[in-house]
Amino acid sequence: MKVVTFGEIMLRLCPEGYLRFFQNDKMEATFGGAEANVAVSLANFGIDSLYVTKLPDNPIGRGALSSLRSFGVDTSQIVFGGDRLGIYFLEKGAAQRGSLCVYDRAGSAIQKATREDFNWDAIFEGACWFHFTGITPALSPELVEILQLALAKAKERNITVSCDLNYRSKLWSRDEAREAMTKLCGKVDVLIANEEDVKDVFGIKPGDSDITGGRLSTKGYEYQAQKLREAFGFKYVAFTLRSSVSASDNYWKGVIYDGSEFFYSKEYLIHIVDRVGGGDSFGAGLIYSLLNGKDMDQTINFAVAASCLKQSIEGDFNRVSVKEVEKLSGGDASGRVVR
């Protein structure tokens, strides 16, 4: 069961603990990116996980390569070239102070990649699943074309395609996003999103839910999921549902819609260590479960448990095994010592 992911991996620079930017002279230098996070998570679940990107042939690019390899991600189809690796600066919030993300990704190797860089036949050899997010086509018009090529190849090979909507307003306008994602979503089987992304990209509003403020209204999500399915014929639509009490405490759950029914996961109150990558780890959990033929209940609960654990872990990557996720999704949230 080989899963292919494609996107941008960045250098992540983060002050220690809860320090503000440049409060001291140290930064944690790790790597991450929406699709890379999914790739690492799947590798940790024991899946044959191939990640495709373009990296600059310098110590920064090789650092990203080494980080991916350390998890056993298959990096054999990564292309080298271009000038720089994208960077994002992250300041972790606490209490009523939210986290800050400063992106410095313009001109990255993957952003300047061309269709000649990727050999989709070689990439898809033996694969059964392809995953990307709405960030990748936002990086350049060429990447919209590349994804269209990739999706066409994927469909030829009967590869299941999943997409996490992931709207980034710094990268493109809503209109650009809608145009590109409408083109791509026709070939997507599984859509992952949250309420805000659906509203931003496709203009489908959930109605009365208020994200910044309090708890979420169920009806709004269900309406959005149904509309999306009608428009694009997705097999499954899955949503992460986050309610922020503060930067330190969040409620977290998920829902999956199979066209006939909505399956809700258990809800967790998470004392957050690092919330970045929460959605990506949900996506990876979903892909793992669907690949392994889990039913809808198991699927949404595994995905939510995986992403709940992610938020207790520093860095973008979800460093958990299937066994650990199943312990939580099986009901043990007590956090007792395992000796």
Add this chain to the structure above:
Amino acid sequence: MKVVTFGEIMLRLCPEGYLRFFQNDKMEATFGGAEANVAVSLANFGIDSLYVTKLPDNPIGRGALSSLRSFGVDTSQIVFGGDRLGIYFLEKGAAQRGSLCVYDRAGSAIQKATREDFNWDAIFEGACWFHFTGITPALSPELVEILQLALAKAKERNITVSCDLNYRSKLWSRDEAREAMTKLCGKVDVLIANEEDVKDVFGIKPGDSDITGGRLSTKGYEYQAQKLREAFGFKYVAFTLRSSVSASDNYWKGVIYDGSEFFYSKEYLIHIVDRVGGGDSFGAGLIYSLLNGKDMDQTINFAVAASCLKQSIEGDFNRVSVKEVEKLSGGDASGRVVR
């Protein structure tokens, strides 16, 4: 709008994280002090902030200078001389274990300063506000005299004067405090305090509220504020109201009294990163708001939001902008990622 602050800045030595003193061999070495904290906070709000003190002419004193400068605080009126910089050792508490403060400030340069050290005409040139706290006069009888001189000069120039009562029992007795503060408060326009300080310094008891224990009684504060206003003719009396659930979690709000009405802020439940400087950041928020002609509601909510954010930040200094405070005082306490 130039604001002058005057007081003692100290070297702050704090074990990493939640370690007890000397649990390992590292200490965080930063700087702070009640009035310096106000000065830095105001500089971060874009105010022309002049901080006055006396520093030893050695690497420790120059370290403090450099730290103040890094925020753009105007240090041109700081005087050099004396033997040492005061030090305070801070151990951050967690859960049911409270924080510990060990002061080692005797014999500091500012404590041994004399009235000849400061040229208040030069200091107040162009200023519209002067702020000090009850710690400064507690450092030496000479500093009571110096403050009396400064207040006289300030009044001549129609400079608004604010004072944070800040009683420190290690520095002087209640009787000494009452005598000195009674002298000084006659020239103060805005008094900032909490229930305990008012009781300790002026013997005005709030009645039934129980600080160490649970939630606070409103009536007690209102009574204290009214009595204070009667006694000294303050234009405004503002209180911070802290209820400690544990060292990790505190409720926090504030109230301002304009002589006719009490205006209460929103209350926050804060998951505390570092509570030191909470009162000072409240004072800075208050000064900023009053200087900018905000109404009472805005004023108290801005001050409390500023000080709420401070408690999510390591160190004495409140490293937040007006925009960040207004985001919180405007109602967004969700701590979501800002991308």
Add this chain to the structure above:
Amino acid sequence: MKVVTFGEIMLRLCPEGYLRFFQNDKMEATFGGAEANVAVSLANFGIDSLYVTKLPDNPIGRGALSSLRSFGVDTSQIVFGGDRLGIYFLEKGAAQRGSLCVYDRAGSAIQKATREDFNWDAIFEGACWFHFTGITPALSPELVEILQLALAKAKERNITVSCDLNYRSKLWSRDEAREAMTKLCGKVDVLIANEEDVKDVFGIKPGDSDITGGRLSTKGYEYQAQKLREAFGFKYVAFTLRSSVSASDNYWKGVIYDGSEFFYSKEYLIHIVDRVGGGDSFGAGLIYSLLNGKDMDQTINFAVAASCLKQSIEGDFNRVSVKEVEKLSGGDASGRVVR
């Protein structure tokens, strides 16, 4: 009042903060072990605390010696020899992710100790209390013999004996534990345990309480305590009662049974810094209180307050004074700054 403790001290290797194992290249290297934790806690309470073990004569063993000495623990009866110090790797959990303990203690010096290594007459000279836990006899059959010798000597000298049941399934089977602990418990005066250990070692089930899940049922514990007392004639049976909300938040209380009545402590909701050693600090608090003739109410509240504070402190050792514990057991759980 000299208290003797006997057991294994290990090197404790723990990633920084909430990192998973080997997430970065640093580990905190400290020392700990059930009985050593009690010994250190008692030394911090001002008790003359003698700790007995066998350490390898190499830098690792000498590191453990130095750590014990730094607290003023009497190490004069520690024996040197053998090949290695036992190690345990600890990964601290957070939120729904539990802590992990990986033991690497096989072949340690104490595990290979023989009865010739210890001179119980010298060890017990001037002592009034002897404490061990169920981990020590689990290390080797020889240690069961050694403990039988020690207990016989203790009883000759009218030394009070306490034992913390502490079942470790990685070290021996339930049957082995039952056989050995049955032999030893006949000479024990004070038994410390939790519900699970009693069930695992003696097969006495509490009935309906569900540990991994929610809050605990009182009746089950009382039943277990009564059964234990009937079987072994303990003077006191004391239980710690932990309810894990998550790895970050636990409820914590205790109960002591004197044969006629059950005395419950106040319950604390602890925002956990490091939960390892919670039971050991409870034991030390109990020993301290009983040695000092406190009544049952004071005893259980002191023990629980001590162990509540421990869980706000990094490392195995409870770095608190009697005064700090009494402040909490006396009702001040607010965690306010002590200046």
Add this chain to the structure above:
Amino acid sequence: MKVVTFGEIMLRLCPEGYLRFFQNDKMEATFGGAEANVAVSLANFGIDSLYVTKLPDNPIGRGALSSLRSFGVDTSQIVFGGDRLGIYFLEKGAAQRGSLCVYDRAGSAIQKATREDFNWDAIFEGACWFHFTGITPALSPELVEILQLALAKAKERNITVSCDLNYRSKLWSRDEAREAMTKLCGKVDVLIANEEDVKDVFGIKPGDSDITGGRLSTKGYEYQAQKLREAFGFKYVAFTLRSSVSASDNYWKGVIYDGSEFFYSKEYLIHIVDRVGGGDSFGAGLIYSLLNGKDMDQTINFAVAASCLKQSIEGDFNRVSVKEVEKLSGGDASGRVVR
């Protein structure tokens, strides 16, 4: 005596100690850049030091601002705008392994600055010296124009102009450099360079000296300096002369040519802590000495002593006082403890 410097300040990311890039997950995040290094050094010498650049209005740009301010550099003429701060990654070498610099500066705010951004009349108000390096015109053709404007204004005001040749082959070709620097050097009074830069930019070869290998030949430098003076009419030409024994040990000296004579400094064998900024600290020492009317011998010895000390200090900035430099240039190189 106000000195103006103009150029690019970058975020400097450097692994801890002698680690290779990404060998662990920490990086030291400081700031530096050729002209900023000179500005900071001059501020540390007590000079009124105004630094001009363009910074992005984000936390990274504000971090650079704060760092400059901490030294008392005048930042009042810094312009805000643009997208990003340039970055350079530095890996410090040791023994036979050289240091590595990876530049990631394309698209920085200063690189995209236009002539409208800077008001040279305001900038030069009260100034007596202007310093820039060959890096600034290499950043964009617009910056060549801006510098031409600045130099014209400087000459109108009789401001002394110094330039450090600093050729960077990653930024422009030798031909581009020669064309631009030839335009600019006509208005330069003091040229600072090393043998390689002169060869690269102006094609003037020193003859037989071999930089990578061993010790340097004197004659080559003298020939280059004379040729440069003939071509551009510089008042002074100063060279730094580095002989690398290894990445850990370098010989370091300098020479200044006043058109009639060559003045050589003492030579130091430096056990290197951080060699970056060595040339910049030499330039600052030179400017300080010439501004203060030192003779040629004092000037070159002060400049070389300053830059010798710099190489014992971490980071780009030379954190030394005039007194410290004079102690070394006065002959005390023993490194004894100053108590």
Add this chain to the structure above:
Amino acid sequence: MKVVTFGEIMLRLCPEGYLRFFQNDKMEATFGGAEANVAVSLANFGIDSLYVTKLPDNPIGRGALSSLRSFGVDTSQIVFGGDRLGIYFLEKGAAQRGSLCVYDRAGSAIQKATREDFNWDAIFEGACWFHFTGITPALSPELVEILQLALAKAKERNITVSCDLNYRSKLWSRDEAREAMTKLCGKVDVLIANEEDVKDVFGIKPGDSDITGGRLSTKGYEYQAQKLREAFGFKYVAFTLRSSVSASDNYWKGVIYDGSEFFYSKEYLIHIVDRVGGGDSFGAGLIYSLLNGKDMDQTINFAVAASCLKQSIEGDFNRVSVKEVEKLSGGDASGRVVR
């Protein structure tokens, strides 16, 4: 060109900087082992590098796996099982204080491995070189057998075999070593050693050289190499020649003997960062060169340059590329900045 290495990888625990053991509470936790070091070095040279060992299936074993993978080492033939990963504690020396190694490797997974654990046909599929060291057979008699099996298989497949003698007196006696190594060396093509190992294992004394003291005598080595070649028919015998000036400074060179001539490398004076793994990086350089058909001069100079660079790098692993080694072996030892 696939190279197979086989041996033990250990957890390496090392205090920070030049601290003595347990001088503070932090340790650097990395991985290393003689053959693993060769495998990583070869992978960094771009060789298809397969490393074979047995790891415990716990977080410590998986940490070692992840570390190997991060360099692109092929870990597909690593076997999981057993109880623990071996550990070595390293204290880095400085000046006249030598480094200390404390081994804690008894009972490791690889030490308890049996011949059934390894499938040499699968392992050697496509391989052209097999490397082991004298440490592996020292771990258990079973491993002597396993190596005999492996060597027989290797010879069947015409795989070149290299062995680094690496005598460890803590693991076996000289007699045991001689017996085992005599059995194994018959199938070895390339022997790597130093003077001391040859004396300890085979009793061949170099004559007059004095290792602990000063510089080495050439004749002694040549005598040893000739005797070894006579006894075992090695194709090549290569020696590392270290002269310790102090723990901080070492002379380092090498020699290779092809049966007719001795080829000496350039000698380096190394300011040491971390000397562990120096011999292993020499072995890897040798294997790389011989595999690529370099002549004797190039071979010994590449191997010595590689191992010279290793000693400027923290940790066991040689993190250098072929290009970096060739820069040094090509004569550039100046350690200048590469921009």
Add this chain to the structure above:
Amino acid sequence: MKVVTFGEIMLRLCPEGYLRFFQNDKMEATFGGAEANVAVSLANFGIDSLYVTKLPDNPIGRGALSSLRSFGVDTSQIVFGGDRLGIYFLEKGAAQRGSLCVYDRAGSAIQKATREDFNWDAIFEGACWFHFTGITPALSPELVEILQLALAKAKERNITVSCDLNYRSKLWSRDEAREAMTKLCGKVDVLIANEEDVKDVFGIKPGDSDITGGRLSTKGYEYQAQKLREAFGFKYVAFTLRSSVSASDNYWKGVIYDGSEFFYSKEYLIHIVDRVGGGDSFGAGLIYSLLNGKDMDQTINFAVAASCLKQSIEGDFNRVSVKEVEKLSGGDASGRVVR
């Protein structure tokens, strides 16, 4: 063999690595002081080492206590009281930049101690040696008196007395020092000093040696030692002879004079890690050797080897065993790995 030492222990605050003061926000917080350094060194040599001082009863004083205890120093005669622990700030130099010491010790507990604080009969019970340095009497006139009392008691009990001259110009004038030390030296048996101290305190000049500059002249020292012996009748006079090449490299040797002959040690070129405490470790080595009846050659070589090793170790304390010192004094300075 119980040795008593008496003096001031201070908190030592030192930036990490070679950073300048406050270059980042971390400081290493350890403890040290001339006599405490001797006490720790002797405890590490296995001597029964009793250290006497007065400590404040606060977490800083208890930190010092804990540090002393960790080495097994007997702290039973330490007195508690007073306001603060003295502090010294240390910035470690490198290359041509010397180390800086900033003392902040005024008003320390020991400085304000009175003769009632110490019971010399209890302190000297069972002792055979008493050691102090010239720093202790410099702290207050009362301490001169206390030392006179102590020396009188020591002489009554036939306790050998050693004194390290250690002149500190920040604490007293040369005249004050001469007066006090002349009083005390009459009861001293073994004097330890360096050339500068002898000149400063007793005005005995060595003649032509030049300390700051280069290598030392032998004759000057011999002249000083003879003069000292004539004046005070010392049994032994021992000198440390340091020649600073730079802050990173020092030559180091010693000489002892027994009234008839001068015995010189081997000289070491030390690549310095931390030079503070070099003299104290020399004193401890001397005391150890004389106590154990070593001859003059062995004595001076042991003392110098001990102090040579100290300078390879971070912090004030000499963390070496007798075995390690004897390895070096026995001739093995190669710094090879001990496995």
